[in-house]
Amino acid sequence: MVASAQEGTDAQSLRPSRPVAHSLEELARLTGARVVPAPTGTTAPVTGVVLNSREVQPGDLYAALPGAKVHGARFAADAAASGAVAILTDPDGARSVVEAGVGLPVLVSLEPRSWVGPVARAVYNSQPADGTGQELFAVTGTNGKTTTTYFITSILRALGHMTGLIGTIEILAGDTPIPSRMTTPEAPHVHSLLALTRERGITATAMEVSSHALEFHRVDGVHYDVAGFTNLTQDHLDLHGSMAEYFEAKAQLFTRERTSRGVVVLGDGDPWSAAMAQRARNNLGTENVTTVALRGSDGTRQDASDAEGSAHVGTGGADAADWTLRSLTRRGIGHAFTLQHTDGRALDMHTGxxxxxxxxxxxxAVLMVLDSGVALDTLQRVLDEHDPLSAGVPGRMELVGTRPTSLVDFAHNPDALARALRAVTPEDGCGRVIVVFGATGERDTTKRPIMGRVAAEEADVVIITDDDPHAEEPAPIREQVAQGAREAVANHARATDVLVIEPRATAIRTAVRMAHPDDAIIVAGRGHETAMDFNGVVVHLDDREELRDALAALHADTKEQQ
Structure with a gap:
């Protein structure tokens, strides 16, 4: 992906003020790379690390990596002109740099990408060896990462920490929010951000860690105090190819190289969560892994659903789990519940x-903070006094209006969509569920009809529309989703109507006009996002704004008719 000028500006704003200068010889020893000296024989210390030549500042090491279409060495001259003092690349890149007469020394490695993170860690001193760094919490899984990191941050603030956050929605560096363009930034950005937040007095940071981040070395060199796993459901198979490979990508987080302790949610009969717990125990040691199985106080399955994602609330793995749900009651639109440990300890909590x-x-989130070393009674006091688990998350089951109940959620895969729809089903059975959603282009195509089927099985009215087609034609994407919904209706699914409507704003307005006061509307797939990509043409669209405006128009019309 080509970075924009704004992206370069954001990257520069993440720089710490006090990097640790490293000589080329020091970096060669760290990486085991071969040094091709500059023609002049002179070298300058390295004080920064970048992957994008447009982000280069004086003193930087430019990592010229092979790309899908273009080798980064092609831009080595541009990097040199901007002040880069050395190049890190592979043998092909080194030959290109030398032949182009760039004039900079080159570190040559067979696997240069795998060294970008460790080099950035050393230069930015993101996790000092003297233990003065901040506590780091990592959350991985298909769904639930964003909500869990927001919960962790809320708890940590209540405990008195100055907190940082690196996630899908935003990066928080002290009091400065920086919009995020990917679930996890590239390795130089991660390490520079950690160093910057430490300079600003941040004492604890929660981070989403995606499978892409692990596969593409974006968190190499980072060591977490506690890592948590939510679940594994179908997504990103366009990258990983199979669920087994997807699992292996996630499992990279639960190794001694990357984390000290792990917390795993055991799903309802889900073999992936059980396998992740076992893998974590094998890698980290049983004493360093905590598991939690969630079920109702009567021992029966609670049909929990997670729009933004989590493991199922159910009985699976309960007997082997360290913590188990022992009570679950509704409180307003949220829940109060108790977790009990096998040794008798208990934690009472509430989420709104x-x-x-x-x-x-x-x-x-609570168990990850507990495993970081917080005393149980201290954590219980914070849960009681501050209600940190009711912190709202933008675009994650975000309530936009009532009568009809109207929400926006990021659910963009079959499992998350199913859980979102179950979550908004009216308890009294009097209202309908209306869903508006689509499927993204240039992503896992196999999930499109599955999402259509899930929508038809869990909602009464299904409205299929566009969701970031990218370079694909939108109509065929909509039709693939609709086909799955229509087949489900033919097999006596719940839905009575399957509509295909574009553009997305019209689909949202249609849903609102169709709704009765007791119905529930959920607009799924995009959450907090505010721009749609139609083959490179960016169109502003915020589901929350569109839904809010449509509801306002509906209520205005209703008032005029009274």
Missing amino acids: LPGEFNVANAAL
Whole structure:
């Protein structure tokens, strides 16, 4: 992906003020790379690391990596002109740099990408060896990462920490929010951000860690105090190819190289969560892994659903789990619940966010903080006095209006969509569920008809529209989703109507006009996002704005008719 000028500006704003200068010889010893000296024989110390030539500042090491279409060595001259003092690349890149007469010394490695993170860690001193760094919390899984990191941050603030956050929605560096363009930034950005937040007095940071981040070395060199796992459901198979490979990508987080302790939510009969718990125990040691299985106080399955994601709330793995859900009651639109350890300890907590799915996300967040070394009675006091698990998350089961109940959620894969729809089903059975959603282009195509089927099985009215087609034609994407929905209706699914409507704003307005006061509308797939990509043409669209405006128009019309 080509970075924009704004992206370069954001990257520069993440720089710490006090990097640690390293000589080329020191970096060669760290990486085991071969040094091709500059023609002049002179070298300058390295004080920064970049992957994008447009982000280069004086003193930087430019990592010229092979790309899908273009080798980064092609831009080595541009990097030199901007002040780069050395190049890190592979043998092909080194030959290109020398032949182009760039004039900079070159570190040559067979696997240069795998060294970008460790080099950035050393130069930015992101995790000092003297233990003065901040506590780091990592959350991985298909769904639930964002909500869980927000919960962790909220708890840590209540405990008195100055907090940082690196996630899908935003990066928080002290009091400065920086919009995020990917679930996890590249390795130089991660390390420079950690160093910057430490300079600003941040004492603890929560981070989403995606499978892409692990596969593409974006978190190399980072060591977490506690890592948590939410679940594994179908997504990103366009990258990983199979669920087994997807699992292996996630499992990279639970190694001694990357984390000290792990917390795993055991899903309802889900073999992936059980396998992740076992893998974590094998790698980290049983004493360093905590598991939680969630079920109702009567021991029966609670059909929890997670719009933004979590493991199922159910009985699976309960007998082997360290912590188990022993009570679950509705409190407003949220839930109060108790977790009990096998040794008899218990934690009482409450989340004000809608949907039983947030019980799993909240439980994971609480146990991750507990495993960081916080005393149980201190944590219980904070949960009682501050209600940190009711912190709202933009675009995650975000309530936009009532009568009809109207929410926006990021659910963009089959499992998350199913859980979102179950979460908004009216308890009294009097209202309908209306869903508006689509599928993204240039992503896993196999999930499109599955999402259509799930929508038809869990909602009464299904409205299929566009969701970031990218370079694909939108109509065929809509039709693939609709085909799955229509087949489900033919097999006596719940839905009575399957509509295909574009553009997305019209689909949202249609849903609102169709709704009765007791119905529930959920606009799924995009959450907090505010721009849609149609083959490179960016169109502003915020589901929350569109839904809010449509509801205002509906209520205005209703008032005029009275």
